[in-house]
Amino acid sequence: MLTVRIIPCLDVEDGRVVKGIRFTDLQEAGDPVDLAADYNEQGADEIVFLDIGASYRRRKTMVDVVNQVSRRVFVPLTAGGGIRSVEDMRILLQSGADKVAVCSAALKRPGLISEGAEVFGSQCLVLSIDAKQHGGSWRVYSHGGRIDTGLDVLEWARQGEKLGAGEILLNSIDADGTREGFDLELTRKVGEILSIPVIASGGAGSLAQIYAAFSQGKADAALLASLFHFKEYTVRDVKTYLKMKGIRVR
Numbered sequence: 001m002l003t004v005r006i007i008p009c010l011d012v013e014d015g016r017v018v019k020g021i022r023f024t025d026l027q028e029a030g031d032p033v034d035l036a037a038d039y040n041e042q043g044a045d046e047i048v049f050l051d052i053g054a055s056y057r058r059r060k061t062m063v064d065v066v067n068q069v070s071r072r073v074f075v076p077l078t079a080g081g082g083i084r085s086v087e088d089m090r091i092l093l094q095s096g097a098d099k100v101a102v103c104s105a106a107l108k109r110p111g112l113i114s115e116g117a118e119v120f121g122s123q124c125l126v127l128s129i130d131a132k133q134h135g136g137s138w139r140v141y142s143h144g145g146r147i148d149t150g151l152d153v154l155e156w157a158r159q160g161e162k163l164g165a166g167e168i169l170l171n172s173i174d175a176d177g178t179r180e181g182f183d184l185e186l187t188r189k190v191g192e193i194l195s196i197p198v199i200a201s202g203g204a205g206s207l208a209q210i211y212a213a214f215s216q217g218k219a220d221a222a223l224l225a226s227l228f229h230f231k232e233y234t235v236r237d238v239k240t241y242l243k244m245k246g247i248r249v250r
Helices: 032-042 063-072 086-094 104-108 111-120 153-163 184-193 207-215 235-244
Strands: 005-013 016-021 024-030 047-051 077-080 099-102 125-134 137-142 147-152 167-172 198-201 221-224
Touching (some): 005 235, 032 047, 032 063, 063 077, 063 086, 099 111, 104 111, 104 137, 111 125, 111 153, 147 153, 153 184, 167 184, 184 198, 207 221, 207 235
Parallel strands (some): 005 047, 005 221, 125 167
Antiparallel strands (some): 005 016, 016 024, 137 147
């Protein structure tokens, strides 16, 4: 296995970091700038910053907060939320982001992915997929998990790669905030059909579950929120454990 990444996620609503369960019942978790700086010091490989209300409320990502975070964080920063055009991507990248994540707008207009990849390169484009299980398969949801698009997750992930996405941020709505573990089957199945990295997101509640995301889910990276925000573990704790279990970390 190649070296894996540990990525803290900052879900931001109205300028504050929040965390909920299955995308609802949001609880405040702190200041995004201070938390990002702390994770940078702990040895995070990357940090993901998402304005989770942007698509739903039709407002722009908080560019000023992205700018503040980038001034204090010296690892790659991915920013997303409300990105609807190449110009939106450009603004975020110029504000200090290294990558941009697209979700709802790409579902409405898939060409947004290829347009962004052509201008900035695939390495800057992350396709964020909010997935929910339906029987033996998974469907793609948009607008913060509020709208069932009817699209099959595997098909959308495959299309996203063809359009130029450099990696997939795979969010399990069913597992999000439950602390019951990642959706290992979903993560593994998406990874098996793609050649680009897959970031597992949603459900981490223990060090063993993070290990399972790599050993069983075959993820390339794990996105973590609650365990870090509420001070249960540090990034170093996670990396030490994974190294002990034979997983290569940075």
